[in-house]
Amino acid sequence: MATPNLGENPVNIDYVHGYTANESTRLTDQATTLTEPLHADTLYPAGSMVLEVGCGVGAQTVILAANSPGAAFTSIDIRKESLAEAQRRAREAGLAKVTFEHADIFDLPFASACFDHVFVCFVLEHLRRPAAALEALMRVLKPGGSVTVIEGDHGSAYFHPDSGHARRAIQCLVDLQRQAGGDSLIGRRLYPLLVQAGYRDVKVSPRMVYTDASRPALVDGFTRKTFTAMVEGVGEQAVSQGLMDEASWAAGIRGLHRAAEDDGTFCYTFFKAIGSR
Amino acid sequence: MATPNLGENPVNIDYVHGYTANESTRLTDQATTLTEPLHADTLYPAGSMVLEVGCGVGAQTVILAANSPGAAFTSIDIRKESLAEAQRRAREAGLAKVTFEHADIFDLPFASACFDHVFVCFVLEHLRRPAAALEALMRVLKPGGSVTVIEGDHGSAYFHPDSGHARRAIQCLVDLQRQAGGDSLIGRRLYPLLVQAGYRDVKVSPRMVYTDASRPALVDGFTRKTFTAMVEGVGEQAVSQGLMDEASWAAGIRGLHRAAEDDGTFCYTFFKAIGSR
Numbered sequence: 001m002a003t004p005n006l007g008e009n010p011v012n013i014d015y016v017h018g019y020t021a022n023e024s025t026r027l028t029d030q031a032t033t034l035t036e037p038l039h040a041d042t043l044y045p046a047g048s049m050v051l052e053v054g055c056g057v058g059a060q061t062v063i064l065a066a067n068s069p070g071a072a073f074t075s076i077d078i079r080k081e082s083l084a085e086a087q088r089r090a091r092e093a094g095l096a097k098v099t100f101e102h103a104d105i106f107d108l109p110f111a112s113a114c115f116d117h118v119f120v121c122f123v124l125e126h127l128r129r130p131a132a133a134l135e136a137l138m139r140v141l142k143p144g145g146s147v148t149v150i151e152g153d154h155g156s157a158y159f160h161p162d163s164g165h166a167r168r169a170i171q172c173l174v175d176l177q178r179q180a181g182g183d184s185l186i187g188r189r190l191y192p193l194l195v196q197a198g199y200r201d202v203k204v205s206p207r208m209v210y211t212d213a214s215r216p217a218l219v220d221g222f223t224r225k226t227f228t229a230m231v232e233g234v235g236e237q238a239v240s241q242g243l244m245d246e247a248s249w250a251a252g253i254r255g256l257h258r259a260a261e262d263d264g265t266f267c268y269t270f271f272k273a274i275g276s277r
Numbered sequence: 278m279a280t281p282n283l284g285e286n287p288v289n290i291d292y293v294h295g296y297t298a299n300e301s302t303r304l305t306d307q308a309t310t311l312t313e314p315l316h317a318d319t320l321y322p323a324g325s326m327v328l329e330v331g332c333g334v335g336a337q338t339v340i341l342a343a344n345s346p347g348a349a350f351t352s353i354d355i356r357k358e359s360l361a362e363a364q365r366r367a368r369e370a371g372l373a374k375v376t377f378e379h380a381d382i383f384d385l386p387f388a389s390a391c392f393d394h395v396f397v398c399f400v401l402e403h404l405r406r407p408a409a410a411l412e413a414l415m416r417v418l419k420p421g422g423s424v425t426v427i428e429g430d431h432g433s434a435y436f437h438p439d440s441g442h443a444r445r446a447i448q449c450l451v452d453l454q455r456q457a458g459g460d461s462l463i464g465r466r467l468y469p470l471l472v473q474a475g476y477r478d479v480k481v482s483p484r485m486v487y488t489d490a491s492r493p494a495l496v497d498g499f500t501r502k503t504f505t506a507m508v509e510g511v512g513e514q515a516v517s518q519g520l521m522d523e524a525s526w527a528a529g530i531r532g533l534h535r536a537a538e539d540d541g542t543f544c545y546t547f548f549k550a551i552g553s554r
Contacts, residue, residue, distance in 0.1 A: 192540040212468040263469040
């Protein structure tokens with residue numbers, strides 16, 4: 001969904017969500033809300049060496065490392081400023097077994113077959129060549145080692161009451177991410193991506209987030225503060241590029257907030273794929 | 278998704294899927310494939326009296342009754358021909374505790390508060406007044422008794438590779454069902470429907486069906502034989518009404534079959550709601 005990408009082009013990182021303080025807060029809200037559904041079943045054995053790719057500001061890193069206290073993590077990102085923030089968080093969380101490194105997914109500074117597991121979350125969606133990235137990761141994975149990939153799919157969002165403006169606003173985000181070289185509909189195609197990259201025993205499990213008034217923490221943490229905030233974040237870009245006029249955009253955002261009211265519902269699905277080398 | 282409806286207007290039952298032998302086979306394929314994800318957790322205690330509303334040809338009845346052998350079922354439908362078929366199936370399955378009755382959901386021939394539980398599956402989507410139906414059902418439910426409602430949501434369907442023609446073909450089904458007075462996007466609004474009808478402790482759990490080549494039985498049983506078959510079933514109507522031209526329609530159906538190939542994926546979500554009187 002939205003951690004800073006690794007960028008095939010380090011000079012011009014087109015991270016659709018930007019790198020503001022608001023965005024950093026949103027990433028943390030997102031990670032906290034989604035810890036249970038997305039990460040609870042990612043547990044690495046003691047002694048295993050895990051590569052986390054595109055750790056960004058460390059939103060997932062702290063969850064991963066806390067879940068698997070016996071594993072050693074190497075967390076990489078293309079953006080030095082994000083790594084500094086991630087490092088600060090890991091230190092605050094008292095996580096001793098995480099090493100941060102500045103690295104490019106397409107030019108990994110690691111020997112072949114040196115990791116037991118690779119973890120990639122909200123990264124492939126931002127890459128022009130996600131298949132090539134998966135192939136590059138396989139090189140550093142030991143035979144029998146696992147890759148875990150988690151991605152969202154913005155085409156999986158629907159809600160009640162339905163709103164054409166809200167649907168168009170989401171489509172703006174899809175279009176802008178595509179302009180930036182990414183694919184925010186990538187969740188649904190993780191299976192063929194991993195299979196085509198040569199991974200074996202690929203299993204995909206969708207993680208659907210559904211919110212209604214009986215789940216107020218999820219309405220607030222996900223519908224408002226994660227998804228709607230993410231769409232709102234590209235409003236200026238969408239309007240300035242003429243993808244939507246300002247009034248329609250505002251109506252779209254109102255439509256998303258409407259789905260977070262007491263008689264509204266909201267649905268979104270993440271996809272978690274696991275494969276073996 | 279598609280069991281014969283109860284029709285507010287018994288003279289003119291606009292069941293969008295029709296009543297052909299093919300449709301009866303499709304309903305059985307659907308019910309068998311979906312038994313585990315939709316029905317495995319519906320278990321009624323021995324001695325309880327359960328009303329199944331809109332049993333149609335009995336596709337769900339045989340599953341329900343087999344799961345709860347100690348409960349007594351009264352299964353109703355507005356269409357006598359469907360009831361005869363349902364009765365034949367129940368007899369073949371050796372289910373002794375199911376009674377079939379010809380009845381209209383809006384004019385239930387039962388005393389107030391006489392059932393412990395009410396079960397409604399793929400019915401509300403076909404009704405012009407689903408909220409009124411839920412209110413009518415509450416009358417025959419004992420205080421503290423439960424209602425279980427299961428519905429699909431055709432707006433929850435997405436797939437890889439994406440296909441504009443396939444999306445339009447699905448939209449034709451949504452439009453035709455709306456013409457017939459129904460709402461095939463009803464799944465996402467079960468929560469407010471039940472709450473507004475006065476049910477308490479309403480809990481909705483989405484049941485997402487995801488298929489890829491690692492799940493061949495589901496690809497065949499659901500993507501091809503349930504969902505694609507259902508869309509194909511309204512092809513003549515869609516083309517004759519000019520909703521799509523014949524070539525585009527054919528491309529749409531090909532698009533759905535394409536998603537059932539080895540590098541394709543398909544997603545659809547059912548919603549199961551439970552509430553108390």
